[in-house]
Structures are given as C-alpha cells and as structure tokens.
Amino acid sequence: MKNKILISVIIVLSLVLTALLLFFSFKIVNGYTKINGIFSKSINISNEKAFVTKYAIYGTHLNIEGSFNIANNENSSFKLVMINENSDEINIPIFTNIQKNLLEFYTSKTINQGIYLEGLQNSNFLFYLKETDNVSGLSKYHGLVNKSKFGDLEYYTITKHNSNSKIDIGFNNNTLYLNSKKSILPDNYYDIVIDQGHGGKSTGAISHGYTESLITYEYGIKLKESLEKLGLKVLITRDDINETVGDYNENGRAVIPNLVKAKYCLSIHINSSPINSKASGVEIYCPNHADITFGKALADNIIEIAGTNTSPNNVGRYSRWSLCSDF
Ligand SMILES: [Zn+2]
Structure with a gap:
C-alpha cells in the first residue's frame, strides 16, 4: 500500500515537474533571445x-x-x-x-x-x-x-x-x-605617435643658426622617453636625424598613426613666420570637426610652464583651429 502511494506521489511529482519544466522552457524561449551565445x-x-x-x-x-x-x-x-x-x-x-x-x-x-x-x-x-x-x-x-x-x-x-x-x-x-x-597590445601597435616635423631634405624653418628639423628630432625623442616612463607605448616617425619622411607614402607621417592604431598623434613643429619676424608663442592645430578640449589644455599647460604666450599668428586665442597643413 505504502509503495503504491509512493509510486503515485512520484508519478504526480514527475508530472508536476514535467509541466513546470515545459512551462519554464517555454518561458525561457520567449523571455530571452539567445544570439550566438550571447x-x-x-x-x-x-x-x-x-x-x-x-x-x-x-x-x-x-x-x-x-x-x-x-x-x-x-x-x-x-x-x-x-x-x-x-x-x-x-x-x-x-x-x-x-x-x-x-x-x-x-x-x-x-x-x-x-x-x-x-x-x-x-x-x-x-x-x-x-x-x-x-x-x-x-x-x-x-x-x-x-x-x-x-x-x-x-x-x-x-x-x-x-x-x-x-x-x-x-x-x-x-x-x-x-x-x-x-x-596584449601587438608588437606593431602603439598608444601614441610622435611625428618629429620635417627631416632630411625638408629642413623646415632655419633661423638664428637653428634648424627646425633638428630640434623636432631631439624634442620627439625626449617626449617619447617621458611618455614611456608613464607606461605608454610610443612610436616616433623618424629613427634617424637625417631621415626624410613622406606624408602619404607607405611609411608616411600621415599613414603611420593609422597603421599602428595610435589613439593620439602629436606632430611637433618649431615654426617661423614669413610675415612677422618677431612672432613667438604656442600654436596648436587640431583637425576640423574635432573636440579641441585636449588641444586647449595642452596650449594652456605649455604657456604656463614655459612662461610664453599664444602665437600672434592666431587671429584670437583658440580662434583659428584647422587641419594641420604644415607638413
Ligand atoms: Zn614645420
């Protein structure tokens, strides 16, 4: 007798369980959308x-x-x-x-x-x-x-x-x-590219015995070392002080940042002004349609630390932001 009761209880339980499982599996199918394991x-x-x-x-x-x-x-x-x-x-x-x-x-x-x-x-x-x-x-x-x-x-x-x-x-x-x-960041990928403006055949500005391409080369290496101390992976565009770097060729300075998936690209120039020989100060060029917060912060910090000013080449402070064309 006891066995019979036990068997019927088990049967009833199994039926309830089956019904519950069916109910929930139905719910799961309807409640969630499984997309390729997600x-x-x-x-x-x-x-x-x-x-x-x-x-x-x-x-x-x-x-x-x-x-x-x-x-x-x-x-x-x-x-x-x-x-x-x-x-x-x-x-x-x-x-x-x-x-x-x-x-x-x-x-x-x-x-x-x-x-x-x-x-x-x-x-x-x-x-x-x-x-x-x-x-x-x-x-x-x-x-x-x-x-x-x-x-x-x-x-x-x-x-x-x-x-x-x-x-x-x-x-x-x-x-x-x-x-x-x-x-892990692959060997040929970088966080930041520093482009040392000019180089080789392109000397850039020459004034008071200084050559732009030589200063930007040295400056780029120093900046790279400082950023690497912060744990960043940095690539420079010139390995040799006399190297000529193209713009849009295979290893051009406009191509490298894309190839190495850089998040930031800083191009260093020490410009002279053909129209104002007394011009001095900081110019920051940002791409068109870009948020210029980072560029402004950079300009402010350089001005404060170096005790300099913004370049008079600007019509007004921060007012002239355009695609850098001084390559
Ligand atoms: Zn330049």
Missing part, C-alpha cells in the same frame, strides 16, 4: 531594421550614424542602446533629424566624441535602435544593418599597467556588435 535580456526584436550609414573610430571614440524609416511609427520615440552579456542596457546619447519619413540619427558630428571606447567594460555588446510607443509605453528593438562602405573595426585601449583590451566592432546576428576582451 544572452540579451527579454526584448522584443522587431523585423524592421535600422541602417548604419557611417561608423568610424577616431582617437578614443566610436561614432555611428544611421537612419530608420518611421512611416509607420509616428507616435514613437527612439534611443540607441547597447546591451551587454549581463543584460544591462546602456543608453547611447544620439542626435536626431527627421526628413520626411526618415529618422536620421548620429552619436556626434565631432569626430573625437561619441562612444568612449576607453571606458567600456569587457563584454559582448549588441546595438539596437530602441523604439518606445509614446501611448502604450511598450518598446521594440530594431537591429542595425550595415549600409555603409565600412568593414569591421579593431581597437586596442590605451596601455595602463601593461594591460589593454581589444575591441572588435562589426555586424553579426542581425545587428551591430562590439566585443571587448582583455588582450
């Missing part, structure tokens, strides 16, 4: 896709531009989000523009702003354009499709305590992904 949280992934029209890394930042057809989504608001392996959803601030039925979005028009790659945790991230219905409050997530001419990107974080992270960015699993993992 568990994203319970999200409603839409069949409608958003497009990435441009994406690039400049310095330490990733920038993304894209668009989405909102013909059927007039009462919605949009956000760009990235979701990591722990299902944390990170909001990426975007600027938006609506042209007819097309929502255009971008992380920044300033090339060295956007998603700060140095501040990311090591994880797998998936990007989505998150659409929230303004009335119901319900959200759905649109995967990002590559409509740009760009391929996969690779980034190594700046060396800190002999350690780096490698970040791979590309398209997979119907959206844009970013994968950050601990890695």
